[in-house]
Amino acid sequence: MITTLLVANRGEIACRVMRTAKALGLKTVAVHSAIDRAARHVREADLAVDLGGAKPAESYLLVDKLIAAARASGAQAIHPGYGFLSENAGFARAVEDAGLIFLGPPASAIEAMGSKSAAKALMEEAGVPLVPGYHGEAQDLATFRAAAERIGYPVLLKAAAGGGGKGMKVVEREADLAEALASAQREAQAAFGDARMLIEKYLLKPRHVEIQVFADRHGNCLYLNERDCSIQRRHQKVVEEAPAPGLSPELRRAMGEAAVKAAQAIGYVGAGTVEFLLDERGDFYFMEMNTRLQVEHPVTEAITGLDLVAWQIRVARGEPLPITQEQVPLHGHAIEVRLYAEDPDNDFLPATGTLELYREPAPGPGRRVDSGVSEGDLVSPFYDPMLGKLIAWGETREEARQRLLAMLDETLVGGVKTNLAFLRRVLAHPAFASAELDTGFISRHQAVLLPLPGQLPEAFWQAAADAFIQSEASMCRADDPHSPWSARNGWRAGLGAETELHLVCNGSERKVRPSGRNQLQGENLVCPRQEGDTQVQYRLPAIRRGTTLYLEWQGELQAVSRFDPIAAVEASHGHQGGLTAPMSGSIVRVLVEAGQRVEAGTALVVVEAMKMEHSIRAPQAGVVKALFCAEGEQVSEGTTLVELEEA
Numbered sequence: 001m002i003t004t005l006l007v008a009n010r011g012e013i014a015c016r017v018m019r020t021a022k023a024l025g026l027k028t029v030a031v032h033s034a035i036d037r038a039a040r041h042v043r044e045a046d047l048a049v050d051l052g053g054a055k056p057a058e059s060y061l062l063v064d065k066l067i068a069a070a071r072a073s074g075a076q077a078i079h080p081g082y083g084f085l086s087e088n089a090g091f092a093r094a095v096e097d098a099g100l101i102f103l104g105p106p107a108s109a110i111e112a113m114g115s116k117s118a119a120k121a122l123m124e125e126a127g128v129p130l131v132p133g134y135h136g137e138a139q140d141l142a143t144f145r146a147a148a149e150r151i152g153y154p155v156l157l158k159a160a161a162g163g164g165g166k167g168m169k170v171v172e173r174e175a176d177l178a179e180a181l182a183s184a185q186r187e188a189q190a191a192f193g194d195a196r197m198l199i200e201k202y203l204l205k206p207r208h209v210e211i212q213v214f215a216d217r218h219g220n221c222l223y224l225n226e227r228d229c230s231i232q233r234r235h236q237k238v239v240e241e242a243p244a245p246g247l248s249p250e251l252r253r254a255m256g257e258a259a260v261k262a263a264q265a266i267g268y269v270g271a272g273t274v275e276f277l278l279d280e281r282g283d284f285y286f287m288e289m290n291t292r293l294q295v296e297h298p299v300t301e302a303i304t305g306l307d308l309v310a311w312q313i314r315v316a317r318g319e320p321l322p323i324t325q326e327q328v329p330l331h332g333h334a335i336e337v338r339l340y341a342e343d344p345d346n347d348f349l350p351a352t353g354t355l356e357l358y359r360e361p362a363p364g365p366g367r368r369v370d371s372g373v374s375e376g377d378l379v380s381p382f383y384d385p386m387l388g389k390l391i392a393w394g395e396t397r398e399e400a401r402q403r404l405l406a407m408l409d410e411t412l413v414g415g416v417k418t419n420l421a422f423l424r425r426v427l428a429h430p431a432f433a434s435a436e437l438d439t440g441f442i443s444r445h446q447a448v449l450l451p452l453p454g455q456l457p458e459a460f461w462q463a464a465a466d467a468f469i470q471s472e473a474s475m476c477r478a479d480d481p482h483s484p485w486s487a488r489n490g491w492r493a494g495l496g497a498e499t500e501l502h503l504v505c506n507g508s509e510r511k512v513r514p515s516g517r518n519q520l521q522g523e524n525l526v527c528p529r530q531e532g533d534t535q536v537q538y539r540l541p542a543i544r545r546g547t548t549l550y551l552e553w554q555g556e557l558q559a560v561s562r563f564d565p566i567a568a569v570e571a572s573h574g575h576q577g578g579l580t581a582p583m584s585g586s587i588v589r590v591l592v593e594a595g596q597r598v599e600a601g602t603a604l605v606v607v608e609a610m611k612m613e614h615s616i617r618a619p620q621a622g623v624v625k626a627l628f629c630a631e632g633e634q635v636s637e638g639t640t641l642v643e644l645e646e647a
């Protein structure tokens with residue numbers, strides 16, 4: 001009997017799992033860290049248990065505390081979500097040893113797929129095709145060099161224990177192999193406590209196509225179609241869709257059957273995903289199996305009409321799968337985008353801060369939003385920076401794409417950098433519209449997808465000034481209905497026409513005289529514009545939060561505030577011309593000395609953050625004038641690390 005379910009996770013996946021649990025009449029238990037006390041997943045649960053510290057190791061990863069929480073709350077089952085302990089065989093075993101139900105596969109299946117190397121060996125035996133490479137025990141440089149020589153460059157180094165793109169490096173030529181191997185091993189050791197590597201041929205222009213499998217305890221195993229997850233940055237998915245465009249029914253069956261074979265080879269139970277690379281000739285190669293529910297499972301749900309979390313619960317109760325392979329539906333097309341707190345202009349590094357403004361698209365047919373945050377929430381550096389997912393379904397791919405674009409247009413996030421505008425450019429790109437998908441998509445279309453930030457035009461500053469002054473007036477009105485500001489005469493309230501506003505936006509500043517031409521109506525700025533002989537009125541979202549006005553301009557939300565002379569002085573005291581830490585983290589390597597000459601592109605310092613290494617490289621040839629950091633030191637985002645002098 002399962003009547004109460006504990007979700008050992010946070011954020012959108014915790015909310016998503018609880019939604020189905022509630023629909024099935026189960027009581028839900030959330031767990032949380034110290035800083036997640038008021039998080040959305042906690043607010044949405046029937047019961048909540050405090051795990052303690054902020055870091056995952058001091059909260060969401062504490063096996064004993066999770067089991068104690070389940071006992072104390074009367075939960076009979078634990079859903080691990082994804083990430084955290086979801087693929088930890090020790091946890092699965094501990095849950096079962098405690099007499100509780102783990103909503104995932106048996107510990108032995110997690111173990112079998114836990115190491116990419118071991119999984120590849122197993123799949124080789126089961127006759128599932130593999131990418132050429134080496135996944136053996138010996139880990140010395142000479143072994144990897146010989147393997148790379150045999151399969152040919154470029155090659156890809158991967159952490160055997162890997163996940164999340166950590167400990168993964170592309171190596172173009174032999175000269176770079178030693179450094180890349182050392183760096184990947186360090187990264188893998190830091191992230192997984194296991195430095196073991198494997199090496200693969202780095203395929204050019206492959207597609208990432210994965211198969212959703214589901215198995216019950218009675219020996220039945222199905223494939224629930226595929227997902228195409230080729231749109232990736234840093235080898236991690238950002239856009240996923242189902243079905244994979246252009247996949248023939250024969251290839252779907254061949255890949256589906258290979259995936260089922262993989263699952264059966266390890267006695268799989270529950271939801272799992274077998275990931276393949278698909279090349280241009282239609283040959284596919286096993287990459288790895290994820291023994292859990294995936295982030296992108298909603299696109300499969302959208303085209304099959306199934307609820308995978310409900311299936312997980314049914315399978316855990318011992319029920320057989322309710323349909324046969326021939327009955328698996330495939331209807332329409334679905335696309336998902338992952339909304340991340342990250343900075344696309346800075347190598348997609350995670351961003352942190354407070355969600356001053358957070359607005360999700362309205363609900364509607366074919367629309368789904370899976371998110372785990374609300375306005376005012378803090379995006380901390382401790383956890384995955386994904387805020388949530390937007391999913392659109394349509395009868396056709398094009399219908400789903402248009403619907404998702406509309407949903408992106410309605411989404412507003414202020415206070416934290418996100419990839420929202422980037423996602424919109426991906427979805428709007430003609431190559432995406434015509435489904436020219438492969439894992440090189442983002443780098444190939446970089447110029448369009450990641451345009452250099454341009455200057456904000458005069459019309460923007462004018463609109464910003466009008467919106468700013470009017471939002472100020474309406475704020476005062478809201479505060480005190482008897483104040484002279486309450487007079488409903490717009491921006492003129494209490495301000496002379498000659499008043500100039502000194503505004504700051506995106507690092508530039510401008511003195512602008514409000515014109516009153518653009519009118520704030522509620523949360524929109526109505527901007528008249530002459531298009532030929534016709535006057536057109538544009539409505540731009542313009543929302544005030546505290547001292548900041550968020551104004552959308554050409555699809556991007558701009559944060560406008562009044563010039564603050566004190567902040568400006570502080571900013572100008574930074575080291576000019578220095579290279580700064582892209583995010584808070586620790587210095588793992590200092591590769592140069594003061595006085596050393598360097599070429600453009602030379603790695604100077606390696607910073608580790610979120611368990612990934614980032615090399616700070618010389619933007620041009622020069623001489624290292626000064627070093628402001630040492631190995632082992634903690635640095636915060638924006639700290640100057642190295643000062644370079646042009647040669």
Ligand code: ADP
Binds near residue numbers: 158165236277439
């Ligand atoms: P992780 O588990 O760290 O996410 P994966 O093994 O799943 O790593 O690979 C992540 C992504 O890296 C894949 O989706 C694919 O885009 C790319 N990739 C992996 N292996 C190869 C390869 N041999 N050739 C080309 N691209 C690859």
